[in-house]
Structures are given as C-alpha cells and as structure tokens.
Amino acid sequence: MDVQMFDSVFDALADTPAEAANMKARSELLSVLKARIRSWEVSQEAAAGRLGITRPRLNDLLQGKIAKFSLDALVNLATASGLTVHVHVAERLDPAAVTPARGRTRRMATGMSRRCEGRGGSSRRGTPCRYAASCAPRHA
Known part of the structure; x- marks a missing residue:
C-alpha cells in the first residue's frame, strides 16, 4: 500500500478541500473558545448563561466535540464570549490540487x-x- 502525506489531519479526514477548510476553521474557533471560557474561572452553569446556551451544550464544547458545532454556531459563541472573529482568505499555493467541491474525491x-x-x-x-x-x- 502506498503511503500518502497530508498537510494536516483535516486534509486526511475530509473528502474535499472545502470540507477540510471548514474543519480547520471550526477546530481553531473551538480551541480559542475553550481557552476563553476557562479563563473566566466560573462554573459551567455561569459560563453557559453568559453564552446563552445550555450547560450540556457548553460541556460538549469544552470536551472538544467538534462534530456537534457548525461554523456559524462557533462564530456566534465567539461573539457572545466577547471575541472578534476575522476571516483570512488567500489563494492556494498549488492550484492543481484543487478538486471540485462535489462529484469527485x-x-x-x-x-x-x-x-x-x-x-x-x-x-x-x-x-x-x-x-x-x-x-x-x-x-x-
């Protein structure tokens, strides 16, 4: 079997570059949110109230359950926590590596x-x- 190399774990897991980019963005937001919430040094109940979510939902976030959160939900939570979200868009270095979003893998x-x-x-x-x-x- 041939060994394949990927730039990140998300490139290996995702079927398309678009899915990998979404997973990378969610992972980064989730990580920053976890650090922000832990810096508050309050109970999960208080932190959940501050964010406007339930305690079980906050627990999913703190446990890193990335599949349970959309990019939109994480952006909304980041904003509710007092963070500002910036999006950086750049051209890919290897345009030949780009595959269509649907239809091929x-x-x-x-x-x-x-x-x-x-x-x-x-x-x-x-x-x-x-x-x-x-x-x-x-x-x-």
Missing part, C-alpha cells in the same frame, strides 16, 4: 474512492456508486 492507494469504500454503493444513500469510474477495481 481523492483516490486511495487501493484504487477506490474515499466515499465508495468498495461497498459498491454510496455510503450515504445505498444507491449505486456514482464514483464507479474511479473505483473500477472494486466494482469489477
């Missing part, structure tokens, strides 16, 4: 696409795999 060393995973059907809907052309070895 990176190929794995096994010859199948990341979404199909060799099941012969979409991992999301149980329908025939639309990536069959890139997964040909698994669909033969």
Whole structure:
C-alpha cells in the first residue's frame, strides 16, 4: 500500500478541500473558545448563561466535540464570549490540487474512492456508486 502525506489531519479526514477548510476553521474557533471560557474561572452553569446556551451544550464544547458545532454556531459563541472573529482568505499555493467541491474525491492507494469504500454503493444513500469510474477495481 502506498503511503500518502497530508498537510494536516483535516486534509486526511475530509473528502474535499472545502470540507477540510471548514474543519480547520471550526477546530481553531473551538480551541480559542475553550481557552476563553476557562479563563473566566466560573462554573459551567455561569459560563453557559453568559453564552446563552445550555450547560450540556457548553460541556460538549469544552470536551472538544467538534462534530456537534457548525461554523456559524462557533462564530456566534465567539461573539457572545466577547471575541472578534476575522476571516483570512488567500489563494492556494498549488492550484492543481484543487478538486471540485462535489462529484469527485481523492483516490486511495487501493484504487477506490474515499466515499465508495468498495461497498459498491454510496455510503450515504445505498444507491449505486456514482464514483464507479474511479473505483473500477472494486466494482469489477
């Protein structure tokens, strides 16, 4: 099996560069929010009240459960905590590495696409795999 190298763990986990960028942004916001909330040195109940969320929701944030928070929700929480959010947009260094947001995925060393995973059907809907052309070895 070939070894693949990625710039970050999010590039390895995500199907597209857009998904990886979203995960990176959420991770950064989550980390900053956790530090901000812990600096208050108040109970979770008080911190949740300050942010306008429930204590269980605050606990999910403090436990780093990134999948439970959208980018919008984290921006709103950052603002509620007194932080200012700035977005930095720059051109990618390697334009050839850009893939469409939908329709194709990176190929794995096994010859199948990341979404199909060799099941012969979409991992999301149980329908025939639309990536069959890139997964040909698994669909033969």
